[in-house]
Amino acid sequence: MNVDQIKANKKRKKRNRLIFRTVVLVILLAAVAYALVSNITKDKTKIDVGSQAPDFELEQINKNNELETIKLSDLEGKGVMLNFWATYCKPCEAEMPYMQKLYPEYKDKGIEIVAVSLDATELVINRFIDQYDLTFPIPHDTNEVVMDAYGVGPIPSTFFINPQGEVEAIVEGALSLENLEGYLKQIQPE
Template identity: 85%
Template sequence: MNVDQVKANKGKKKRNRLIFRTIVLVILLTAVVYALVSTVNKDVTKVDVGSKAPDFTLEQVNKNNELKTVKLSDLKGKGVMLNFWATYCKPCEAEMPYMEKLYPEYKEKGVEIVAVSLDATELVIDRFVDQYDLTFPIPHDKNGQVMDAYGVGPIPSTFFINPEGEVVEIVVGALTLDRLEGYLKQIQPK
């Protein structure tokens, strides 16, 4: 191997190292930008007490309710208990009878209970609705867009919305009958 070939090999190695380092740097910068954008988007979509509840439209699952679709803005002027749940969630299952028990009374008082199902299929939701004879609106968030808009983490998660559309309380975890009734009274139209 002559001197020119040795210099050429060293030049190729330097160029290859430079290309490799550049690729690693681009990947790292992309990851940092992605992390920053994700963090900013999470902060923007999270709903806090005092903020306006994001509007949504979802198809109704239980056919025994007069609503075919549930659109939050159509419920303006009413108090709304917006509950996120799933059939596989035992604490969710535990609070459903309380919601059903209070629904007729509070519906008359201007409060709507809306239980957004996060289940994968409507078949399991239908069975659950039939099992507990649920009459309040149960829309299905098939692709999780409403869950994301509200920043829902653990379930059950419940947002209590006053008649003006403002979130006044957020509860993560199952509600007892007494606690549930207290929150419903809080969002009841005056």
């Protein structure tokens, strides 16, 4: 073997190593990208039907401009419709009149509607409440703690909780009046 052949072999080995390393790097990058995309797009719901609903405590401003605390465990023995929404969400806005229409009747039957707002400011929420004349509790989840505890993805998202504190149904997206009433009947205390 002459010097030129030895140099050519070294070059070929270097090129093969570079190709091998590049292929390994591309495979690793693809695996990392796949893991990131899978993690971002996977269902965020941490709560399943049949799970015990996580307790929470949130505040809202009542009609007298006083802070009022809403705690899920205080509603034990009642059916609870727990709705996550925001004023900028058009489907959320569409279902609010249905919730208000059914609230007085189902409140008397032992069901509480709690609509957790994910808006940035209470001023926006209060204007919305006044605009639709809403009377059910609307606490403000300022730090999205409750939203994270329930694994809420898209809004509106609604959790129907039976009197024993178990999740009976989870609905992502807006509810029609008929669907809403059907779910409320499922969580009505006996």
